[in-house]
Amino acid sequence: MNRKNSLWLAITLIGLLVIAGCSTKPATSSTTPSANTEVKTLNIGYTGPLSGGAALYGKDNTDGLDMAVEEINAKGMTVSGQKYKINLIKLDDQYLPDKAATNARRLKSEYNTPVIFTPHSGGAFALQQFNETDGFLLAAYTSEPKITSGGNKLTLRIPPPYSLYPEEFSKKVMDKYGKKIALIPTTSQYGKDWATVLVPVWEKLGGTVVANNPVDYNKESDFNTYISKALASKPDVLFVGGPSQPTAMVVKQARQLGFKGGFLVMDQAKVEQMAEVVPLAELDGVVGVVPVYLFEGPGTKAFVDRFKAKYSNKVPAWEPTWNYEAMMLVAKGIEKSGSVTDATKIFEGIKGSMPFNDPSLVVPLPGVDAGGGMTTDGTGIMVENGKYGKPFSIKNSAGK
Numbered sequence: 001m002n003r004k005n006s007l008w009l010a011i012t013l014i015g016l017l018v019i020a021g022c023s024t025k026p027a028t029s030s031t032t033p034s035a036n037t038e039v040k041t042l043n044i045g046y047t048g049p050l051s052g053g054a055a056l057y058g059k060d061n062t063d064g065l066d067m068a069v070e071e072i073n074a075k076g077m078t079v080s081g082q083k084y085k086i087n088l089i090k091l092d093d094q095y096l097p098d099k100a101a102t103n104a105r106r107l108k109s110e111y112n113t114p115v116i117f118t119p120h121s122g123g124a125f126a127l128q129q130f131n132e133t134d135g136f137l138l139a140a141y142t143s144e145p146k147i148t149s150g151g152n153k154l155t156l157r158i159p160p161p162y163s164l165y166p167e168e169f170s171k172k173v174m175d176k177y178g179k180k181i182a183l184i185p186t187t188s189q190y191g192k193d194w195a196t197v198l199v200p201v202w203e204k205l206g207g208t209v210v211a212n213n214p215v216d217y218n219k220e221s222d223f224n225t226y227i228s229k230a231l232a233s234k235p236d237v238l239f240v241g242g243p244s245q246p247t248a249m250v251v252k253q254a255r256q257l258g259f260k261g262g263f264l265v266m267d268q269a270k271v272e273q274m275a276e277v278v279p280l281a282e283l284d285g286v287v288g289v290v291p292v293y294l295f296e297g298p299g300t301k302a303f304v305d306r307f308k309a310k311y312s313n314k315v316p317a318w319e320p321t322w323n324y325e326a327m328m329l330v331a332k333g334i335e336k337s338g339s340v341t342d343a344t345k346i347f348e349g350i351k352g353s354m355p356f357n358d359p360s361l362v363v364p365l366p367g368v369d370a371g372g373g374m375t376t377d378g379t380g381i382m383v384e385n386g387k388y389g390k391p392f393s394i395k396n397s398a399g400k
Contacts, residue, residue: 042077042084042340044069044330045107045116045136047100047123050092053218054120057243057319061119061141062090064320067310068327071360077331080338086331089113095218097122101129108134114343115139115330117323121147121190128152137343139326141319143267144193148371154343156350157373158326159318162194162267164378164394165289166201172287172382173262174207178236182211184226184250185266186218186242194266198239210235217242223250227257241266244273244317251286252278261285270317271381271388281386290379290391292321297362325361332356347372369398 046065049058065088073085089111093099100123107113115137118124121144128147131138131154138155140147145161181202185191191214199209210233215226227250230238240250240263247269254263265271265288272291274283293304293315303324307316329350334340337349356365367375378394 037083039083039085041087042079042334043087043089043107043111043113044327045104045111045113046088046090046118047093047103047107047116047127048090048119049095050090052094054095054243056245058092058095058119060317060319061117061323062088063307063311063314064316064323064325065117065327067307067320068324068331070310072328072331077335079335079340084340086327093118093123095120095122097126101126104131104136105134108136112341114334114339114341114346117141117326119319119323120188121193122188124155125189128155131155135343137330137347139330141323141326142190144190145373146193148369148373152372154347155372156326156347156368157371158322159267159374160376160378160394160396161373163197164396165267165380166194166198167205168378168380168392168394169264169287170198170202170205170207172380173237173264173285174202174205177262177285179205179207180210180233180235181207181237181239181264182213182230182233182235183209183239184213184215184223184230185239186268187214187216188218188242190268191217191242191266194241195239198264217246217250220246221249223253224257227254227259231257231259235261237262237264239264239266241269244269245277248274248277248283252282255282262287265289267378270319271383272315273317280383280388283383284386285383287380287382289318290381291388292316292318292362294381294388294391295362295379296391298364299359300362303360303362321362325363325365328358328360329353329356329365332358373398 069086069088077084091103093103104116104127117139119141121142124140124147127138141158143159143162145163148157185195211230213226213229262285267289271288332353333350336353337345339345354367375398377396381391382389
């Protein structure tokens with residue numbers, strides 16, 4: 001009897017142990033966290049003017065980048081099954097190429113940024129001296145075509161090249177005002193290069209250059225001396241341009257000195273920003289890049305509304321718009337590449353993500369040419385009788 005009871009007791013204990021073991025397995029499994037629930041941080045770099053005379057220009061660029069980062073992080077970004085958020089690290093270079101280079105080395109060495117944005121050609125050229133060896137993709141907000149003609153394999157030029165504009169802009173002002181042009185460009189390398197492209201185009205169309213008086217748009221506030229010298233040559237058209245605000249003052253002071261001709265404005269200056277400084281009626285005869293809010297794009301209105309809501313009713317120009325689109329494209333490319341460190345793979349991911357027609361964009365992005373430049377078309381508009389004329393498109397042959 002005792003042996004029988006002992007046997008039943010042993011069987012009962014074994015059964016209880018089996019049941020207990022089975023019941024604890026699911027509990028252990030349910031409390032084990034998923035391997036990829038942690039959201040890691042991916043640093044993206046920016047070097048540009050955050051202080052000094054070009055600080056407003058720099059903020060226009062970072063406004064677009066910041067807005068894109070905010071939207072990307074809200075939506076979430078996943079790379080090879082791992083979730084990431086973007087951290088945009090901004091360093092001030094005061095629009096100086098040597099400081100841009102120093103900042104880029106710091107961004108790569110201290111923060112391991114696989115992509116670095118810069119909004120000026122001088123900085124872009126400086127970064128191209130080492131970005132391939134240091135292993136980061138240069139995202140250059142500059143329309144300087146030379147940026148993508150030197151064979152650098154890790155350069156993305158964001159806006160259309162300024163070489164699209166001189167011929168079409170020249171035709172517009174030449175037809176209405178005449179064939180004599182005086183140049184008052186900014187003294188930056190960008191201004192010099194723009195003038196170098198413009199002069200032969202103007203002359204090919206039958207025009208004459210009657211004066212050339214460059215001026216530092218970032219340092220001067222009174223342009224009368226330079227304008228007076230230009231007007232002494234009796235031009236029909238003035239070529240002007242640098243940052244938008246001082247460019248508007250050049251136009252205003254030229255009118256005050258009695259000039260009644262037209263203005264060919266380089267693409268750095270934006271007509272809508274000039275109109276915030278000088279009434280549109282005083283910008284008659286200006287031909288330049290079409291304002292963003294007048295661009296007929298699928299996402300234009302929604303983008304403008306979101307931007308105004310974020311930045312106290314500020315109307316976006318092309319600087320924040322193009323930088324926003326470039327950051328959205330970079331994020332898409334990183335996801336497609338499966339890498340957060342390899343700049344070459346990321347650039348291939350960017351190219352493989354195009355055409356990029358996200359509904360959040362103002363301008364759909366058709367592709368990247370062999371040199372690394374976006375193949376989007378240029379745009380233009382002329383102010384006539386105190387109002388904007390009809391926008392016109394300028395075909396980018398690289399996009400064919």
